[in-house]
Amino acid sequence: MSKHTSKQLAEADIRAILRAADEIIAEGGRTLLAKILKGSREKKVLLLGLNDCPTYGWFRAEKLEGVMHKIDWMIAHDFLDIQYSGKLPMIIFTDRGWEIEADQRADEFLSEWDQWLEDGEPSPDMYYLKDRNRHIILLFLEKIGETGDSKYIPYLKEWEIVDYKKVRAKIRSTIDKLEAKSPIDLSAVNERTESIHEALKGEAPQDLLLKCWECGDRFTFSVGEQQFYKQKGFVYPKRCPKCREKREMERFGLFE
Known part of the structure; x- marks a missing residue:
């Protein structure tokens, strides 16, 4: 790495x-x-x-x-x-990466619909949304509902015909929400926006303090070592460097 x-x-x-x-x-x-x-x-x-x-x-x-x-x-x-x-x-x-990616994929679907509607495109074959990741699809529908814009209803009705029961129920509730011009829950929108903002900050790598299974002492597992172990597919060490060295010497008959 x-x-x-x-x-x-x-x-x-x-x-x-x-x-x-x-x-x-x-x-x-x-x-x-x-x-x-x-x-x-x-x-x-x-x-x-x-x-x-x-x-x-x-x-x-x-x-x-x-x-x-x-x-x-x-x-x-x-x-x-x-x-x-x-x-x-x-x-x-990671969970952090998926939260960001799911949100932007849902936005990608919404932007695509906006472009089709702006171009006056008829409803596309909605089978393209079937069997997509369920989390992204439900998030997409949430975002449609949060727009409060009834222009999406014809597409939603076409989609409702072809998808699975759970998704159909969410599509129907979204249509009902848009037709009723229900108030938009800005607190939910703001909460999700803030969560994405925090996720985008990432988490700085840091040395870990691990406990040796053999002698019980604490030892530092550096960022560089973590990267090396991850690259090789190794699990994190269970023993401190001294106990690991001792174990290797015993293996080769060098420990007195």
């Missing part, structure tokens, strides 16, 4: 990296993510259609190594994590 840097990434960059990560979550690693953000024309990237990602080429002007540093910053600051699939390290969202 690249050397940790403490330089804060801009909010737009954080969002761009999360959006690109969403294309390969639990299916690709740091290098593939960096290639999407770099705008690589590599065969694998194109075959997987990753060049269609909205943030493809976001860091086009930077070297691949620099993009990797930014991804490692995202991992170090609790936006992304690494999970091993066999021996392969895959990128996954």
Whole structure:
């Protein structure tokens, strides 16, 4: 893993990296993510259609190594994590990263509808929303309801026909809310906005103080060591450096 840097990434960059990560979550690693953000024309990237990602080429002007540093910053600051699939390290969202990404994906759907309506497009085939992530879909419907705008009702009615029971119930309640011109719950909107704002601050990496299972002493597990262990897919050490060294010496018959 690249050397940790403490330089804060801009909010737009954080969002761009999360959006690109969403294309390969639990299916690709740091290098593939960096290639999407770099705008690589590599065969694998194109075959997987990753060049269609909205943030493809976001860091086009930077070297691949620099993009990797930014991804490692995202991992170090609790936006992304690494999970091993066999021996392969895959990128996954942390709770923090997922909260931000789900919110911006819901906004993405809403912006798409706004554009279609502005262009006078007829209702699209709403099957494109079926089997999408349930959390994002329900959040999308919340955001539609919070607009108070009845222009969305024709699309909602078409959607209601094709989706599953739980989603249909939420669509119906959203339609009823818009038709009744119900007051918008600004407190809920503000609460979610503040939560996203806090999440975007990230969590600075710090050394951990662990307790040795063998001698009971506390020992420091540095940020650099945490990154190395995560890169290799190792679990955090259960023994302090002295006990680990002693254990290795015993293994090779060197301890008296």
